Structure formats: structure tokens, C-alpha cells
Amino acid sequence: MFKAEIKSETLKGLVGVISTIVDEVKLNVAPGGIKLRAMDQAHVAMIELEAGAKAFESYSADEMELGVDLDKIKAVIKLSVAGDLISMELDEAKRRLVFKVGSITRSMSLIEPSGIAVPKELNLSLQSSADLEVDLLQKGTRASESISDYVLVTLGEDSFEMACVGDTDEARMRVDKKDLAGFEVPEPAGNLYPLDYFANVVKAIPSGTLVRLEEDEGRPLRIRFSMANGEVKVAYILAPRIEND
Amino acid sequence: MFKAEIKSETLKGLVGVISTIVDEVKLNVAPGGIKLRAMDQAHVAMIELEAGAKAFESYSADEMELGVDLDKIKAVIKLSVAGDLISMELDEAKRRLVFKVGSITRSMSLIEPSGIAVPKELNLSLQSSADLEVDLLQKGTRASESISDYVLVTLGEDSFEMACVGDTDEARMRVDKKDLAGFEVPEPAGNLYPLDYFANVVKAIPSGTLVRLEEDEGRPLRIRFSMANGEVKVAYILAPRIEND
Amino acid sequence: MFKAEIKSETLKGLVGVISTIVDEVKLNVAPGGIKLRAMDQAHVAMIELEAGAKAFESYSADEMELGVDLDKIKAVIKLSVAGDLISMELDEAKRRLVFKVGSITRSMSLIEPSGIAVPKELNLSLQSSADLEVDLLQKGTRASESISDYVLVTLGEDSFEMACVGDTDEARMRVDKKDLAGFEVPEPAGNLYPLDYFANVVKAIPSGTLVRLEEDEGRPLRIRFSMANGEVKVAYILAPRIEND
Numbered sequence: 001m002f003k004a005e006i007k008s009e010t011l012k013g014l015v016g017v018i019s020t021i022v023d024e025v026k027l028n029v030a031p032g033g034i035k036l037r038a039m040d041q042a043h044v045a046m047i048e049l050e051a052g053a054k055a056f057e058s059y060s061a062d063e064m065e066l067g068v069d070l071d072k073i074k075a076v077i078k079l080s081v082a083g084d085l086i087s088m089e090l091d092e093a094k095r096r097l098v099f100k101v102g103s104i105t106r107s108m109s110l111i112e113p114s115g116i117a118v119p120k121e122l123n124l125s126l127q128s129s130a131d132l133e134v135d136l137l138q139k140g141t142r143a144s145e146s147i148s149d150y151v152l153v154t155l156g157e158d159s160f161e162m163a164c165v166g167d168t169d170e171a172r173m174r175v176d177k178k179d180l181a182g183f184e185v186p187e188p189a190g191n192l193y194p195l196d197y198f199a200n201v202v203k204a205i206p207s208g209t210l211v212r213l214e215e216d217e218g219r220p221l222r223i224r225f226s227m228a229n230g231e232v233k234v235a236y237i238l239a240p241r242i243e244n245d
Numbered sequence: 246m247f248k249a250e251i252k253s254e255t256l257k258g259l260v261g262v263i264s265t266i267v268d269e270v271k272l273n274v275a276p277g278g279i280k281l282r283a284m285d286q287a288h289v290a291m292i293e294l295e296a297g298a299k300a301f302e303s304y305s306a307d308e309m310e311l312g313v314d315l316d317k318i319k320a321v322i323k324l325s326v327a328g329d330l331i332s333m334e335l336d337e338a339k340r341r342l343v344f345k346v347g348s349i350t351r352s353m354s355l356i357e358p359s360g361i362a363v364p365k366e367l368n369l370s371l372q373s374s375a376d377l378e379v380d381l382l383q384k385g386t387r388a389s390e391s392i393s394d395y396v397l398v399t400l401g402e403d404s405f406e407m408a409c410v411g412d413t414d415e416a417r418m419r420v421d422k423k424d425l426a427g428f429e430v431p432e433p434a435g436n437l438y439p440l441d442y443f444a445n446v447v448k449a450i451p452s453g454t455l456v457r458l459e460e461d462e463g464r465p466l467r468i469r470f471s472m473a474n475g476e477v478k479v480a481y482i483l484a485p486r487i488e489n490d
Numbered sequence: 491m492f493k494a495e496i497k498s499e500t501l502k503g504l505v506g507v508i509s510t511i512v513d514e515v516k517l518n519v520a521p522g523g524i525k526l527r528a529m530d531q532a533h534v535a536m537i538e539l540e541a542g543a544k545a546f547e548s549y550s551a552d553e554m555e556l557g558v559d560l561d562k563i564k565a566v567i568k569l570s571v572a573g574d575l576i577s578m579e580l581d582e583a584k585r586r587l588v589f590k591v592g593s594i595t596r597s598m599s600l601i602e603p604s605g606i607a608v609p610k611e612l613n614l615s616l617q618s619s620a621d622l623e624v625d626l627l628q629k630g631t632r633a634s635e636s637i638s639d640y641v642l643v644t645l646g647e648d649s650f651e652m653a654c655v656g657d658t659d660e661a662r663m664r665v666d667k668k669d670l671a672g673f674e675v676p677e678p679a680g681n682l683y684p685l686d687y688f689a690n691v692v693k694a695i696p697s698g699t700l701v702r703l704e705e706d707e708g709r710p711l712r713i714r715f716s717m718a719n720g721e722v723k724v725a726y727i728l729a730p731r732i733e734n735d
Contacts (some may be wrong), residue, residue, distance in 0.1 A: 001399045044688075072414065075390065075391065077383070078387070081386060081390050096414075102384075102387070103381075103418050103419055103420050104384065104416065104418050104436040105386075105416070105418070105419070106388060106413060106415070106416040106417075107415050107416075108414045109412070109413035109414060136593075138591075139569070139593075139594065140594070142568070142569055143569050143594045143596060145565065146565065168586075168598070168599035169562065169596070169597060169598045169599060170596070170597050171594065171595070171596045171597075172594070172595040172596075173593050173594050173595070174593055174595070175593050189339070238323070317659065320635065320636065323632070324629070324632060341659075348626075348629075348663050348664055348665050349627075349629065349630070349633045349657070349661065349662070349663050350661070350662040350663070350664070351633060351660070351661045351662070352659060352660050352661075353658070353659045354658035354659060379620050
């Protein structure tokens with residue numbers, strides 16, 4: 001049994017971020033909420049997500065795995081507006097997930113979960129971090145467009161910086177630590193990350209969301225944020241560029 | 246002689262609906278107003294329209310037939326905004342229709358009316374009907390996208406329903422009769438109609454318009470509505486899918 | 491040395507108009523301001539522009555030539571909103587122009603100015619003119635779409651007119667001299683100009699701008715306007731169609 005109701009905007013935020021790296025995802029459903037982990041095909045980015053039962057307006061579920069097609073859920077979200085409640089229920093006989101928005105019912109076949117690869121848990125411990133509105137990251141990626149394929153993300157001694165350096169042109173954004181919501185940098189670190197992945201995920205995070213960006217020298221970047229009053233926790237992890245020379 | 250003025254938004258509504266099935270149309274102009282009938286090339290949909298002289302801000306005309314290219318009228322409408330008055334006048338010497346919007350004059354050649362096929366009048370008598378805002382139909386068709394090519398439209402015992410059933414997924418919308426502006430169903434009926442035609446016409450009807458949807462088992466669907474305080478009457482008729490099995 | 495600050499909307503207006511005819515432009519920078527002249531590759535249109543030091547929020551410069559890529563400046567403008575201040579500074583060592591908008595820095599390589607062709611100064615003296623909001627010209631060009639490739643621009647005895655005459659259809663706009671901000675026509679004149687050039691430039695001039703349109707029989711059209719409280723002066727010149735017959 002699985003039955004839940006969620007706010008349209010919460011579902012939109014979740015699906016938006018997850019679908020920057022996969023089209024199909026396996027949900028681990030349990031009485032206490034839903035968890036998922038997914039990695040993109042090139043093994044460059046990974047997402048870990050937990051939505052506690054309180055992230056939903058109502059929630060009741062047994063332990064199970066559900067394989068879902070995110071494009072189909074996006075089609076349902078498009079039928080709603082912010083503020084709408086979207087209900088979901090498993091039709092066990094037909095192996096379908098049934099969504100309702102107002103007078104509309106849309107049911108979709110599930111994907112066999114065993115066919116969906118799930119990455120191992122990543123116990124990533126990073127020591128440097130900055131807290132900031134995702135809007136700043138969105139601005140920094142817009143500034144980097146068509147200059148280079150990589151963005152240098154730096155937690156410096158007293159600032160957060162993004163830089164995109166091409167052969168002839170370059171773009172930089174520097175935000176002083178006093179203008180950040182949080183800043184904890186025991187040791188400065190800066191790494192190159194693929195700009196397309198970085199841009200896609202920061203565009204997908206709802207404007208105004210406070211995110212924690214973490215990195216250490218030579219290690220993956222992690223962007224963490226929560227939604228639905230902290231009841232949904234998301235971590236997005238991005239591998240650094242490996243320098244060959 | 247033909248000379249008339251009409252509100253931009255009224256003309257836009259009319260042309261929008263007619264152009265879902267034809268590009269060129271023959272207008273039967275008379276002192277009392279304009280009538281037209283048109284059928285799409287595949288003979289699946291038909292429109293009947295009457296605009297009485299009072300639908301216009303001013304109107305004076307002799308009996309005549311005018312063949313017009315709807316794309317050219319759309320180009321004129323784009324030069325106006327809601328609230329603008331569009332004037333039309335026949336230039337008999339040049340066989341052109343001359344439109345004016347503010348300081349702009351745009352004249353277009355007429356099409357020889359004898360070259361435009363006009364369907365016979367359809368005296369369609371249907372017994373079941375529901376009255377509802379077209380917005381509900383627009384919502385139901387949005388929900389049906391990319392599931393199947395046909396939509397099942399049902400006037401049930403106590404509800405209006407639209408359903409689109411694909412191999413793996415389905416979409417449904419159900420509106421209880423108490424939530425409809427009118428409901429008269431002596432005998433429940435449900436038929437499959439081509440989704441593209443249905444979607445195109447309901448998208449073309451201005452949001453907020455009250456429409457009457459009529460159908461009987463195995464018969465065409467008719468959508469009727471009026472504009473310009475009831476002075477324009479439109480009927481759109483759509484053939485049901487013929488089941489082969 | 492070159493260092494200046496300018497309002498985002500002023501820079502946007504300038505670059506928008508210039509880029510209707512060239513992608514790269516040579517700026518003649520001097521202590522008193524910036525001048526440029528550019529002609530399109532087909533030698534049909536030309537622009538002359540002067541931005542005095544007071545057009546900038548701050549300005550200080552030595553005499554020099556700078557070759558700039560307008561697409562790169564457009565990318566900077568996109569990072570700003572109306573009201574933002576954009577600063578520019580020459581990095582002489584790297585031969586780069588460095589733009590700043592808030593926390594963003596974007597630096598771009600310069601183009602060797604000797605590689606950019608600059609047309610001779612055109613001392614064009616025209617006697618007939620009309621002063622009007624560019625919005626009227628924008629309206630007239632919208633009305634002319636898909637009728638013909640040329641627009642007839644006429645300064646008549648007591649009106650300004652635009653006409654586009656095709657084989658079957660035509661569009662006209664007539665504005666009486668009493669509805670114009672200025673009108674000085676010692677001798678009526680009307681010439682055909684290429685519609686695409688004309689449409690592109692009038693679309694690029696910010697809505698609400700008062701322009702002076704000048705022409706004489708058989709001669710180029712000139713559109714002049716100013717921005718930034720008169721501190722920026724722009725002249726756009728368009729060659730008439732040469733009639734062969």
C-alpha cells in the first residue's frame with residue numbers, strides 16, 4: 001500500500017532536480033517516508049534524497065520499491081498550479097501509480113525497479129562550506145555561458161568565487177564571506193567542475209532556496225538543501241575534473 | 246456594398262475557431278449579418294457560424310458572397326490590441342477587402358467564392374448536453390496529451406467525463422453534474438473523438454466562455470457557444486471515431 | 491587608459507541599434523567621449539554614433555581605438571537588469587576589456603582595430619523631416635510583414651506615410667502632420683527602402699524614443715535620435731532602392 005498527497009510546488013522542485021541526472025528512478029518507499037539515490041550515466045553526478053512522511057500533506061505506505069518515469073510525473077505537475085495538492089496512490093492490481101489533481105486522474109505504468117541501477121551510498125565528508133541563496137549560483141552560471149566547459153568553484157580565505165576561463169575571455173563572480181549566509185573554510189579549496197551539470201542543477205533548484213555548498217581540494221562538490229520546512233533533504237554531488245597533463 | 250466595424254477580441258475569437266478547420270472560408274453576407282459553414286478537408290469537423298448585425302459596432306451590407314483567407318485576417322488582428330475597433334470595407338472595383346486599425350490600412354485580395362467548398366446544412370438533433378466553461382475542456386485535453394489519439398467524451402448519469410486511455414497510461418477528468426452550469430442527460434452517451442481536433446477547437450475558444458456540449462451514442466459531438474452578448478452564435482461539430490473490429 | 495561606467499539600459503539601446511548592421515565595431519575613444527561609424531557588409535545601411543563623457547555615470551579615457559565584439563557585450567548586458575550600472579575598464583597588459591556588473595566580472599579579448607573597416611563620414615544634408623515616437627515606425631513595419639520586401643516611406647504634403655504594396659495585398663499607415671511631434675516638409679518626398687533593414691533598426695530603438703526621420707527624393711533615409719538625456723547621439727542611414735527599369 002502506498003498513498004500520499006504532496007504540494008505541487010514541492011513535487012516540482014524534487015522532480016526538477018532529480019531529472020537533471022536521470023529519467024527513471026527507483027523510490028525506496030517505507031512507512032517513514034521515501035528515499036532515493038541516483039547517478040547519471042556518465043557517473044559524474046549523483047543525487048541523494050530523503051522525503052520524510054511529514055513532507056507530505058498525508059502519507060501512508062508499506063515498505064516497497066517503485067520504479068517511476070520522471071517525464072510522466074512532469075506531465076502531471078504541468079496540470080497543476082502552485083498551491084494545488086497532488087495525490088498519488090499505488091494501484092497494486094494494475095501495477096500503476098495513480099495521480100490526482102483536482103478533477104483530473106492520470107495513471108501511469110510503473111517501471112520494474114530491478115532494472116534501474118542505484119549507486120552505492122557515498123559517505124562523503126567535506127570540511128569547507130558556504131551557505132548562500134541558489135540565486136547567486138544561478139547568476140554565476142549565467143555569467144559563465146559560452147566561455148569554457150568547466151567552472152572553477154573556489155572557497156577562498158574570505159570569499160566564495162566562481163570562475164570560467166577561456167582562451168580569450170573569462171567570467172568571474174566573487175562574493176565576500178560577509179555577504180554569505182554562512183562560511184566555514186578551515187582550508188581554502190578550488191576545483192574545476194563540468195559547467196553543464198553545474199548549470200543544470202542550479203537552474204533546477206527553486207529560486208530563493210538556501211543551499212550549502214561544500215568542497216575540499218581535489219574532491220567532489222556537494223550542494224545540499226532542504227524543502228518543505230526541512231522535511232525533504234537533497235544532496236547533489238558532482239565529481240571534479242581530473243586534470244591530465 | 247459591405248462595410249462594418251467589429252471589436253478586435255470578437256474577430257479574434259471567431260477567426261481562431263474557424264481556422265482550426267479551414268484556411269479559406271466563404272462568408273454569406275446579408276443586410277442582417279454574416280453566416281458561414283465550413284468543413285475540414287478530411288470531413289471530420291464542421292463549423293456553423295452566424296454573426297448578426299448587432300455583433301458589429303456598425304454594419305451595413307448588401308447580399309453577397311466573400312471568399313477570405315483567414316491567415317491574412319489574423320495578420321490584421323495582430324496589429325490590434327483588445328479594445329481596438331477593426332473596420333472592414335469592400336473595395337468593389339479592386340475586389341479587395343480593406344481593413345483599418347487606427348492609422349493602419351491593410352487591404353487584401355478576395356478569393357473567388359465559387360472555388361470554396363461549403364458543406365450542406367446539418368440539422369443535427371442531439372438530446373444529451375452539459376453546460377460548462379470551456380476552461381474545463383481545455384484542462385481535460387491538456388491532461389490527455391501524449392497518451393492516445395482519441396478522447397472518450399461521456400455524458401454519464403450524473404457527471405461529465407473525458408478519458409484518454411493508452412496501452413500503459415491513462416488520463417481521466419470527471420466533473421459532477423452539480424459542478425456544471427447545466428446538465429440534461431435523458432440517456433447517457435459516450436463516444437471516442439479525435440483528440441487533435443478536439444484539443445485544437447477547445448484551445449481556440451476564449452477562456453471563460455460558457456459552452457454547451459451535446460452528444461448521443463454513436464453520433465457527432467456538438468460544441469455551441471456565443472460571443473458578443475449572444476449576437477454571434479457558433480456550433481462546432483465533430484464526427485465520432487468509427488470502431489472497426 | 492579607459493575606464494567608464496554606464497547604465498545598463500543605455501548600453502543595451504546602443505548595442506541593439508549598432509548590431510543591426512555589424513557584429514564588430516571600432517570605437518574611437520577620446521577624453522571627451524566615444525565615437526563610432528559602421529556600415530553593413532552590403533553597403534546598404536550605416537550608423538554614426540557619439541557618446542559624450544556625460545552619457546556615462548563616470549568616464550575617463552585617453553585617445554585610443556578599441557575593436558569590440560558586440561555579441562560579447564550583449565552577453566554582459568544579459569547579466570544585468572535595467573537600473574544596474576555596468577563598468578568597463580581596459581586591461582592594457584592583456585589587451586582585454588573588463589566589464590563588471592555587481593559581483594560579476596567578465597573580461598573579453600579586444601579585436602585588432604586595424605582589421606575593422608570604417609566607412610567615410612557622410613555629410614548628408616536632407617531638407618524634409620518628421621519627428622515621431624519610434625513606436626509608430628514599429629507599428630508600420632509590423633503592418634508591412636509578408637507583403638513585400640520594400641517599404642515606401644513618404645513625407646507628404648501634410649502627413650507621414652509608410653506603404654508596403656504587394657501583388658495582391660497592401661498595407662499602409664498614414665499619420666497626419668498634426669499628430670506628429672514635428673513636421674518640416676518644404677518638398678514632399680517618397681522612396682522605397684529595404685523592409686528588413688528598416689524593420690530591424692526600428693525594432694532595436696527603445697520603445698518611447700522620439701526620432702527624427704529625414705528624407706529627400708531619391709536620397710538615403712536618415713533616422714536620428716538621442717539617448718541618456720541627449721548625451722548619446724545616433725544617426726542611422728539607409729540607402730533607397732535603386733529602380734531599374
